Each structure stands twice: as structure tokens, then as C-alpha cells.
Amino acid sequence: MAKEKNFVEVLAADPANVPDVILLNGFVGNSALEGYTRLYLNAVLNEYYEIPAEAILHTATASATANNPLETAYVWVKADAELIRKGKSVADTKLCFFNGPIQSAQATATANAAQVAVAGGPTGVLNCTQAAAVCGNTAWPGCPPN
Numbered sequence: 221m222a223k224e225k226n227f228v229e230v231l232a233a234d235p236a237n238v239p240d241v242i243l244l245n246g247f248v249g250n251s252a253l254e255g256y257t258r259l260y261l262n263a264v265l266n267e268y269y270e271i272p273a274e275a276i277l278h279t280a281t282a283s284a285t286a287n288n289p290l291e292t293a294y295v296w297v298k299a300d301a302e303l304i305r306k307g308k309s310v311a312d313t314k315l316c317f318f319n320g321p322i323q324s325a326q327a328t329a330t331a332n333a334a335q336v337a338v339a340g341g342p343t344g345v346l347n348c349t350q351a352a353a354v355c356g357n358t359a360w361p362g363c364p365p366n
Contacts, residue, residue: 230278231296240299241277244269248279248293256304263290269305275301 234239251270261267274278278296283290297303 244295270304
């Protein structure tokens with residue numbers, strides 16, 4: 221039997237072109253959707269992702285142990301893949317990791333924080349960019365007068 225390639229050999233076969241991926245862990249099963257694979261997120265099989273088969277780059281089995289008696293799988297998926305989340309405690313949801321409204325909101329919040337830092341610095345005072353009153357063992361001397 222041929223030795224199974226590890227995930228680095230598969231995903232970074234070309235070290236100059238490593239793909240953006242997400243890593244999921246769960247129980248792999250058949251999907252009711254054509255061209256999809258199902259990944260159950262828990263052992264009662266009531267929450268899962270439907271993953272487009274072409275978006276799965278690699279899978280590896282996590283063997284059962286005394287602390288984890290159920291054999292799960294690690295699944296590396298293209299980061300821009302659209303997954304369908306289904307389950308008893310969630311509404312059916314299509315999502316793209318790093319591409320949806322949460323990521324956009326975070327990017328906006330980060331940009332706004334950067335604008336505040338430029339305008340008022342960490343103290344919130346215009347043209348005062350010094351650190352907080354105490355930083356380690358260094359006392360803050362205060363901002364220079366305007």
C-alpha cells in the first residue's frame with residue numbers, strides 16, 4: 221500500500237503557490253446534494269456543512285484515542301468556497317469564510333480605528349500619539365501643550 225501524502229506535501233507541493241485554505245474538523249459523510257460532501261460538526265449529526273467537492277483540497281483522518289474515541293477527519297477547503305451550513309440550531313446559511321459581511325465589517329472597523337489613531341492617537345487627543353499613562357515600568361509624561 222502506498223504511503224498517504226501529508227497535508228503539507230499536498231497543499232504546498234509548489235511552495236511558491238500555497239493556496240488560501242480553511243481547516244475544518246468533523247465527520248465526513250455523503251451529501252444529499254449532487255457534487256457536495258457533507259461534514260458533520262458533532263457526533264449527534266445534527267449540524268453540518270455541505271462542501272462543494274471541487275473545493276476540498278485534502279482530507280486526513282484523526283485516529284480515535286482514549287481522549288477522543290470517535291474518528292474524525294480534518295478537511296482543507298479552498299478559502300473562497302461557498303459552504304452551506306445546515307442544522308437543527310441554525311438557519312440554513314450559505315457562507316464564504318473571509319469574504320462575507322463579518323469580514324467586511326471587521327475591515328471597516330479596522331480602517332476606522334486607523335483613522336482615529338491618526339487623528340487623535342491612542343489617547344484620543346489630537347496630535348497626541350503617546351502611549352497610555354503606564355506601559356510596563358515606564359510612566360507617561362503626557363502630551364506636549366498645543
